[in-house]
Amino acid sequence: MSGLLQAARRIVVKVGSSLVTDEGRGVDAAAIDNWSRQLAELARQGRELVMVSSGAIAEGMKRLGWTTRPKELHALQAAAAVGQMGLVQMYETQLAAHGMRSAQVLLTHADLADRERYLNARSTLLTLLAHGVIPVINENDTVVTDEIKFGDNDTLGALVANLVDADAYVILTDQRGLYAADPRKVPDARFVDRATAGDPALEAMAGGAGSGLGKGGMLTKVLAARRAARSGTGTVIAWGRERDVLLRLAAGESIGTQLAAGTAKLAARKQWMLDHLQLRGAVVVDAGAAAKLRAAGKSLLPIGVVEVLGEFARGDVIAVRGADGVEFARGLANYSAAEARLIARRPSAQIEALLGYANEPEMIHRTNLVLV
Numbered sequence: 001m002s003g004l005l006q007a008a009r010r011i012v013v014k015v016g017s018s019l020v021t022d023e024g025r026g027v028d029a030a031a032i033d034n035w036s037r038q039l040a041e042l043a044r045q046g047r048e049l050v051m052v053s054s055g056a057i058a059e060g061m062k063r064l065g066w067t068t069r070p071k072e073l074h075a076l077q078a079a080a081a082v083g084q085m086g087l088v089q090m091y092e093t094q095l096a097a098h099g100m101r102s103a104q105v106l107l108t109h110a111d112l113a114d115r116e117r118y119l120n121a122r123s124t125l126l127t128l129l130a131h132g133v134i135p136v137i138n139e140n141d142t143v144v145t146d147e148i149k150f151g152d153n154d155t156l157g158a159l160v161a162n163l164v165d166a167d168a169y170v171i172l173t174d175q176r177g178l179y180a181a182d183p184r185k186v187p188d189a190r191f192v193d194r195a196t197a198g199d200p201a202l203e204a205m206a207g208g209a210g211s212g213l214g215k216g217g218m219l220t221k222v223l224a225a226r227r228a229a230r231s232g233t234g235t236v237i238a239w240g241r242e243r244d245v246l247l248r249l250a251a252g253e254s255i256g257t258q259l260a261a262g263t264a265k266l267a268a269r270k271q272w273m274l275d276h277l278q279l280r281g282a283v284v285v286d287a288g289a290a291a292k293l294r295a296a297g298k299s300l301l302p303i304g305v306v307e308v309l310g311e312f313a314r315g316d317v318i319a320v321r322g323a324d325g326v327e328f329a330r331g332l333a334n335y336s337a338a339e340a341r342l343i344a345r346r347p348s349a350q351i352e353a354l355l356g357y358a359n360e361p362e363m364i365h366r367t368n369l370v371l372v
Helices: 029-044 056-064 073-097 109-113 115-130 153-163 200-206 218-229 245-250 268-274 287-296 337-343 348-355
Strands: 010-015 048-053 101-107 133-139 168-173 194-196 234-239 257-260 281-285 305-310 317-321 327-332 369-371
Touching (some): 010 029, 029 048, 029 073, 029 245, 048 073, 056 073, 073 101, 073 133, 115 153, 133 153, 153 168, 153 218, 168 218, 168 245, 200 218, 218 234, 218 257, 234 245, 268 327, 268 369, 287 327, 337 348
Parallel strands (some): 010 048, 010 168, 048 133, 101 133, 281 317
Antiparallel strands (some): 234 257, 317 327, 327 369
């Protein structure tokens, strides 16, 4: 697994708030220049780069003279609006100094939860890459609410990696990588240089180490790597101030923690379903239906549904849960929640009699269902 980036043509790089703003002192021009230089060199090698950058709120706090991160949503949004100006200006200036064109892209979960907007965002990013432009992406903190936030830019970076079919995802952080225990508490903790993304043991190791500036800790990075792996993208977690870290990774050097993807790329529609962070509802299925869905890739029929949760419409992405309440699949609902409650536990042949019409014989067709 050495050299995860060596053969990667399309790479998403994410940098955290503490790195971008030099631990909250303000946008770090030298650091951004350093990354921009490396991105430009990688572009000259024929690679396509996307930068996902935190730092808008931290920069805004500095410009507004705030020493403590506010808790009120409107105050955070104000800080983001102020800070985003300096953040994107710095990236544009430093990338241009190295001969690269850049573009600002602000995203929310709502942009990716809607199928049409998801495809539009994908088309825009792929067009920018085709024209040699480096997109600089951040969450649109100025307008989002807690209900439509990604939660952290580690997750956003993973979703972007899925969106553009990236070959590799690099998370630059203020730590060397992942340790088997928190090195601040266990000085001789074992360093994890290689593993497979999605290994449950990694989540236990990650525990929760993080800085006070951003929302993400090591756990969010491990979970982001698992999400990126669903589309066949491997992840590297490395120290952002390591000398020429991106160039050395691309040259095949083993730096940081490399988490290989153990799965092949999914079809775009199924990846979109997996990338939903919030779902409108769920159905609980019996043991027989769960076994068929897991083992045989069958469609979910109404007769296998024992409970309908939430309120959703036809075409919404919903969760499929077993009797234990744990989600194991999700898919596009052929019937609304109200309709599903009427046809649950009934054979498909009775749908028309129960509803007065029949859209499809399945609650979720197998081509619109994906295991999680």
